Amino acid sequence: MGTWVALIGLRLPGPFSAKNGLGDSLSRRNLRPRELRHIEILLVLLELPYMSAKSNAKKSSQSEGHFWGETLTVGEVLDQCYRLRVLSRPKKDDWQHYYHYIQELLKTLELLALWPTANRFTPCLDSIRELASMKLSTMWHTSSVNDLPATKPLSKIENFQCREMSLEMLRKVGHLEIQWTEYISEHLELDSENSSLKIFWFGFAAMASPIIQFVCVRLISVAFY
Amino acid sequence: MQELSTTYSLLFRSQKDRHYENLLQYALLPAPLWLRALYVNVPGTLSDEVAANMSYFLREGVPRVSDIEYHLKHIDTKLPPTELFERYQIWGDRLRQLKAYMDSQKPGGIRGLWADKRDSLQWYTFWAVIIVGGASVILSIMGLMVSIVHTVGTFKGLESMED
Secondary structure (H helix, E strand, O other), X not given: OHHHHHHHHHHOOHHHOOOOOHHHHHHOHHHOOHHHHHHHHHHHHHHHHHHHHHHOHHHHHHHOOOOHHHHOEXXXXXXXXXXXXXXXXXXXXXXXXXXXXXXXXXXXXXXXXXXXXXXXXXOOOOOHHHHHOOEHHHHHOEOHHHHOXXXXXXXXXXXXXXXXXXXXXXXXXXXXXXXEEOOHHHOOOEEOOOOEEXXXXXXXXXXXXXXXXXXXXXXXXXXXX | OXXXXXXXXXXXOOOOOOXXXXXXXXXXOEOOHHHHHHOOOOOOOOXXXXXXXXXHHXXXXXXXXXXXXXXXXXXXXXXXXXXXHHHOOOXXXXXXXXXXXXXXXXXXXXXXXXXXXXXXXXXXXXXXXXHHHXXXXXXXXXXXXXXXXXHHHHHHHHHHHHO
């Protein structure tokens, strides 16, 4: 869950110790673990409204009083991330990459817990441009990005052998690399491109925490996007 | 929330499904970076070499992290041979994806073939052919050698009789 990651991510040693500022941590790209990326995107997100306000002082008067989540677009944030090399710029029409970045962006926003997670809707999206011009708040309330290119094949059989899902089988036959994840929404998420499978770590905390149980109930109601 | 623990008990298993081997499979999982940083029994961050995988946190005589304890709580529960996807309301689709992926995977190498016991009929047929076929080839080679020796011996016997 976001809160867990926020706590854990900020306590990580190395790039985020008191001595190292943002610039230093950005220059250490090759050492960056996955957890830090969300925090880097978060820093970009928090700086971006001020930077754009400085660059066009006249325009800012229009957006004054508006919360940045309502004014910034997905494209602007991603562009800034490419510029600061937090994310590498994908090729044109590379949906897979865009999809991945949108997921990262959503997880970053989850750290802030700005908007309620319920009541997401699914509009139709046809192009990357359409997605890039979308406001952050709209994107948050949109779940369509979740099922765009990632519609992986589903098994049509009604049952499965239990031992097929064991770690040993997944490793030896499926050649999967098993990773831990701090997000319950990523539990059992398969990345067939990198042949990796994620497993949610905080099962114990999830049992104890009514908030996470609530999220799970919501997951059922959305029927996993 | 029961479903999460059921998925744990599905995952943290080995082929033979014995406690020790299940634990061994779990120990091969990578250790999360933050756990290495925050592990209370040791000051400072555990390096890659010391705690590359979970086996470090499973050592005897050291209290286990409550999360790990929770993960391992389920490794000894008995599982039925097959399960319905329907029973998994939250992660059913993810499991279906995983099943589809596993079905698309072909085992590579002899070890992969040995480990791939998903279709037991196929597995037994394949290995029976290997063993029976291999044994018959070896026996026939041995038989051939014996008959060669036999023939050579006979000719030598004939030659000595002519002398």
